[in-house]
Amino acid sequence: xxxxxxxxxxxxxxxxxxxxxxxxxxxxxxxxxxxxxxxxxxxxxxxxxxxxxxxxxxxxxxxxxxxxxxxxxxxxxxxxxxxxxxxxxxxxxxxxxxxxxxxxxxxxxxxxxxxxxxxxxxxxxxxxxxxxxxxxxxxxxxxxxxxxxxxxxxxxxxxxxxxxxxxxxxxxxxxxxxxxxxxxxxxxxxxxxxxxxxxxxxxxxxxxxxxxxxxxxxxxxxxxxxxxxxxxxxxxxxxxxxxxxxxxxxxxxxxxxxxxxxxxxxxxxxxxxxxxxxxxxxxxxxxxxxxxxxxxxxxxxxxxxxxxxxxxxxxxxxxxxxxxxxxxxxxxxxxxxxxxxxxxxxxxxxxxxxxxxxxxxxxxxxxxxxxxxxxxxxxxxxxxxxxxxxxxxxxxxxxxxxxxxxxxxxxxxxxxxxxxxxxxxxxxxxxxxxxxxxxxxxxxxxxxxxxxxxxxxxxxxxxxxxxxxxxxxxxxxxxxxxxxxxxxxxxxxxxxxxxxxxxxxxxxxxxxxxxxxxxxxxxxxxxxxxxxxxxxxxxxxxxxxxxxxxxxxxxxxxxxxxxxxxxxxxxxxxxxx
Ligand SMILES: CC(=O)SCCNC(=O)CCNC(=O)[C@H](O)C(C)(C)COP(=O)(O)OP(=O)(O)OC[C@H]1O[C@@H](n2cnc3c(N)ncnc32)[C@H](O)[C@@H]1OP(=O)(O)O
Ligand SMILES: CC(C)C(=O)C(=O)O
Numbered sequence: 001x002x003x004x005x006x007x008x009x010x011x012x013x014x015x016x017x018x019x020x021x022x023x024x025x026x027x028x029x030x031x032x033x034x035x036x037x038x039x040x041x042x043x044x045x046x047x048x049x050x051x052x053x054x055x056x057x058x059x060x061x062x063x064x065x066x067x068x069x070x071x072x073x074x075x076x077x078x079x080x081x082x083x084x085x086x087x088x089x090x091x092x093x094x095x096x097x098x099x100x101x102x103x104x105x106x107x108x109x110x111x112x113x114x115x116x117x118x119x120x121x122x123x124x125x126x127x128x129x130x131x132x133x134x135x136x137x138x139x140x141x142x143x144x145x146x147x148x149x150x151x152x153x154x155x156x157x158x159x160x161x162x163x164x165x166x167x168x169x170x171x172x173x174x175x176x177x178x179x180x181x182x183x184x185x186x187x188x189x190x191x192x193x194x195x196x197x198x199x200x201x202x203x204x205x206x207x208x209x210x211x212x213x214x215x216x217x218x219x220x221x222x223x224x225x226x227x228x229x230x231x232x233x234x235x236x237x238x239x240x241x242x243x244x245x246x247x248x249x250x251x252x253x254x255x256x257x258x259x260x261x262x263x264x265x266x267x268x269x270x271x272x273x274x275x276x277x278x279x280x281x282x283x284x285x286x287x288x289x290x291x292x293x294x295x296x297x298x299x300x301x302x303x304x305x306x307x308x309x310x311x312x313x314x315x316x317x318x319x320x321x322x323x324x325x326x327x328x329x330x331x332x333x334x335x336x337x338x339x340x341x342x343x344x345x346x347x348x349x350x351x352x353x354x355x356x357x358x359x360x361x362x363x364x365x366x367x368x369x370x371x372x373x374x375x376x377x378x379x380x381x382x383x384x385x386x387x388x389x390x391x392x393x394x395x396x397x398x399x400x401x402x403x404x405x406x407x408x409x410x411x412x413x414x415x416x417x418x419x420x421x422x423x424x425x426x427x428x429x430x431x432x433x434x435x436x437x438x439x440x441x442x443x444x445x446x447x448x449x450x451x452x453x454x455x456x457x458x459x460x461x462x463x464x465x466x467x468x469x470x471x472x473x474x475x476x477x478x479x480x481x482x483x484x485x486x487x488x489x490x491x492x493x494x495x496x497x498x499x500x501x502x503x504x505x506x507x508x509x510x511x512x513x514x515x516x517x518x519x520x521x522x523x524x525x526x527x528x529x530x531x532x533x534x535x536x537x538x539x540x541x542x543x544x545x546x547x548x549x550x551x552x553x554x555x556x557x558x559x560x561x562x563x564x565x566x567x568x569x570x571x572x573x574x575x576x577x
Pocket of ligand 1: 045048078080081082108109110111114133134135144145155187223286
């Protein structure tokens with residue numbers, strides 16, 4: 001076993017990232033009120049990080065999906081990196097696959113040949129962003145590039161000059177077909193001295209000639225997450241408040257997720273002044289991934305804010321994303337995972353069942369008006385994402401009566417009284433413990449039928465007749481007791497009381513009916529094929545109360561079957577072998 005964590009002092013190997021000196025920070029008091037501008041980088045950062053990068057068909061599928069969800073800015077690749085990347089961009093443009101309101105973006109290093117090739121790839125697009133980057137942090141300046149600060153600024157500025165030159169070299173009518181915009185990323189911004197980030201961004205803006213009508217997108221990435229999200233928020237607020245000519249810039253963020261706080265970084269960055277967020281579906285991307293766009297959008301939705309993208313068929317989005325990336329979406333991925341709207345544990349199921357019933361009642365009373373969503377444990381309505389309630393409650397050994405009752409009601413139209421739910425839960429728990437697995441609603445129903453309906457020993461109901469005379473009912477029934485035929489007769493003010501009297505007289509018992517309820521089931525619209533479900537609790541001084549259930553098209557017969565099932569379960573009549 002590796003004992004490093006026990007034997008080593010981590011402060012000898014790692015240092016905390018310094019705090020930002022921003023005593024009057026305002027972001028903690030701000031609130032999210034609207035969606036940022038989104039950019040999907042699924043086809044670039046999301047693709048460069050895949051074990052098997054997407055082929056053209058998969059890229060097209062991903063592009064179409066992003067358009068369908070509603071993304072208006074999509075980074076479609078790094079066209080100077082390879083012929084395949086270049087050809088994909090050309091295909092999108094030449095086959096007119098890009099809607100007029102969608103802007104494509106292409107990434108390039110700040111190198112003349114790569115910039116020229118990038119511009120060439122974008123020719124003919126209606127809207128295009130040339131995205132140029134170079135790394136700016138001390139570690140990268142020293143280790144990767146061996147450049148001074150001034151030389152690093154020079155690389156960026158030269159990159160902008162190269163873009164302008166490449167555009168100027170295009171025939172005027174060709175250049176004019178496209179609305180060209182610039183994005184600049186000081187890569188590793190999260191590890192760069194703020195004064196230096198400001199200097200390099202201002203130099204880029206100045207070289208481009210940024211104005212409020214021709215804004216430069218300044219994309220400030222947590223290329224690597226190195227600090228808590230409040231530090232990133234401080235960095236963004238610092239840039240937002242210190243940058244010269246701020247009104248001529250769109251501040252974008254590009255969070256990665258090394259510390260698992262990509263979502264927090266993005267949200268706090270918006271509070272701190274960011275206008276735009278770049279990320280990938282389901283957090284795909286280098287290492288632990290880019291921030292998850294799905295997570296961010298549905299977080300906004302859950303706060304009553306229109307995210308301006310559509311996740312109302314999340315299962316389809318998952319299916320296509322998984323097909324394109326060959327990466328599974330985790331079962332507990334925020335909002336999207338298979339299990340995120342599922343409750344196994346008893347107290348959660350109980351609360352959800354009550355909450356869903358109350359929500360339904362409130363909806364009915366609201367007469368068509370939309371009402372606020374208030375269901376315990378479900379922060380949003382799964383139906384908003386195209387998820388059905390079916391997945392919400394599932395049963396295993398951690399479950400209680402609420403979940404089983406919910407499934408029996410939903411799938412078999414059986415509305416069990418509360419104390420019967422407790423008895424059903426006990427019976428189902430035995431199976432859940434035995435199997436150690438999740439139980440389907442069919443399995444729960446089987447246990448229910450076997451335990452509560454088909455209990456025919458020691459007593460079995462066969463048939464009955466009823467006669468009335470001056471307010472008294474006489475019930476004659478044919479039964480079997482331990483396999484032996486008997487005809488019994490009793491009187492009462494109704495068939496049930498007459499049957500109880502007949503059974504007590506014949507069996508030598510003294511039980512009574514403690515609780516009785518009934519409802520219709522399985523009736524079609526014409527009222528045909530209706531059956532009745534009767535729930536009868538058999539009470540006896542010397543035995544625990546026990547429920548019996550009867551289901552029959554005749555309500556009286558259903559109630560007699562329920563009584564017999566109840567006495568069989570209670571043990572008031574001994575079984576003879
Ligand atoms: C954080 C990110 O995700 S950034 C995007 C990363 N994505 C990719 O790199 C995927 C696509 N890239 C590629 O396929 C290749 O890098 C290519 C084809 C574009 C270029 O390949 P190569 O020419 O072999 O260069 P390579 O990428 O290895 O970079 C090496 C040189 O470029 C320089 N360089 C690297 N990044 C930049 C940059 N952003 N701007 C300017 N120069 C840069 C390096 O300093 C190095 O210079 P040196 O040779 O003088 O030491
Ligand atoms: C190119 C930049 C934006 C990048 O991908 C990063 O810094 O993560």
